[in-house]
Amino acid sequence: MSKEERFAFLTEWYDSTAALQRRYQLMYYPKDGSVEMFDVKNQRTFLRRTVYDDIQQDDLFLGNRVTVFSRQLHLIEYADQYTANKLGIKKERTLAILKPDVVTKIGDFLELIYSSNLIVTKAKMSCLTCNQAADFYAEHQSKPFFNNLVQYVSSGPLVAMELMGTDAVSAWRRLLGPTDSPTRRESPQNVRSQMGAEGIKNVGHGSDSLAAAARELEFFFPSTVGLGPGNTARCTDCTCCIIKPHAMSEGLAGKILNSISKAGFEITALQMFHVERANAEEFLEVYKGVVTEYSCMVSELCSGPCMVLEIHGNDVPKRFREFCGPADPEIARHLYPTTLRALYGKTKVRNAVHCTDLPEDGVLEVKYFFTILDG
Structure with missing residues (x-):
């Protein structure tokens, strides 16, 4: 036997x-x-x-x-x-960057990544200074496009991700496609061909070897707390959205981000967190003694990686809360079938997303993650 x-x-x-x-x-x-x-x-x-x-x-x-x-x-x-x-065996980690021109399409990229059997284990929206961009691309310093590349990459927010999976280095580079246009046209089934990217505005970046991946991941996700590029949270006129661990593990993050963008909301900060239980209890303390699901909500929030978003705009806490829908997905499906929880929620605890309930708490909840936990 x-x-x-x-x-x-x-x-x-x-x-x-x-x-x-x-x-x-x-x-x-x-x-x-x-x-x-x-x-x-x-x-x-x-x-x-x-x-x-x-x-x-x-x-x-x-x-x-x-x-x-x-x-x-x-x-x-x-x-x-x-x-x-x-x-x-063959499990690798690689750095993937979405450059400034395509950051708003991050939902599409996450769906592509998950459909390719890669897992996003870390993610952060950052803005590089010119000096940081020059340091990251130091190997290209002698090339004629170097200055333009540095200016472009530091011209707006980008999203850096750690991808994990079988042959992740080559898998992500294969999804991106060749960097040069002639070669790209010969193999059109890649992101760069489909998005018509040219020159340095070529959608994204992928590490070209395991050694490069280790070095580049350390640049964006350093082992020493406080180093590396910061987040892009503005902490004004904002509300907090958390894509819950169950939704992350079910591969729903891309769909949720696309729904948020299509509804006209502006995502000004994004980062993945592993929330410790003590932090989950602290963050959700306002619900303690108020809702019977409090302890289950805490367990869900610290059950795996979550993705935290800063949503920016006028009167956004109220508008975004309405867009998320009632906490109970069953009620949401009956009354507001196009809301996030109606579309992606399972139960009152596993209801896809957390959103700020009280307008005055929007900035506080954003600061809790992007200032305190990312400090």
Whole structure:
């Protein structure tokens, strides 16, 4: 009889009550979607094998965070060679940049990325200074287009993303297409051909090797907090939108962003966050004792990566809240079928998006993410 397949990871969980970093071995059984946890320090079973639908095999990669019964576990190592060989082989990380001219089409790009079996693990809208752009493109300093490239890339907001997947470096560059126009016309099934990009305004950037990817990812997403390009939040005349973890894992981010843009709302900041439970409790504290779903809302917000948006405009908290619709997607589908929650929500907790409820809280909620958590 063949042995049942099992994947094992070494994970860390910060116990805020004891102020300790605890380590567990997490086992995942793809046959029935069950999980098991082993306490590394105390050498005993912490969680017996239990079916747990909130984790999928696609969630299991180094660096990701998964939540198991309110514990947000950081996957730091493969716990055995089989898991490393099966899940780690050919898995790569690469940097993808959407240049200023196409930032408003980020929803289309996210749909393209997910349909190509790549995962967005980090994302941030930034504005580069001329000096930062020159540093990033330093290898092209001697080329005639260098100054124009620096000016163009620093002319407005761009979106930098870390993509993860099988052969991610070549997969993203293949989606973009060749940089030069003649070659591009020979293979028209790529983004640059379809968007008619020319010269330095060629839609995006992709790392050309694993070494370049590591260097370029460190530029935009440095391991040292506080370094790297900042976010683009204005923190005035704005409201906060959070694309919830369940919607991110279901690949709905692109559709939601497209719906927001088509409705005429301006997205002036965008960033992915992994929210710690303590931060989720703090951010959602206004709902504590007010709605019965409070604890479930907290668990959802810290269950995986979310995407936070600053929506800018006049009277935008009220207008955007109406666009999101009632908290209960079933009610939304009956009364306001074109709202975000009607289109993409599942339950009152997994209702696709959070939006600022009180107009006076719009700036405060935006600042919580883009000033405090990204500080």
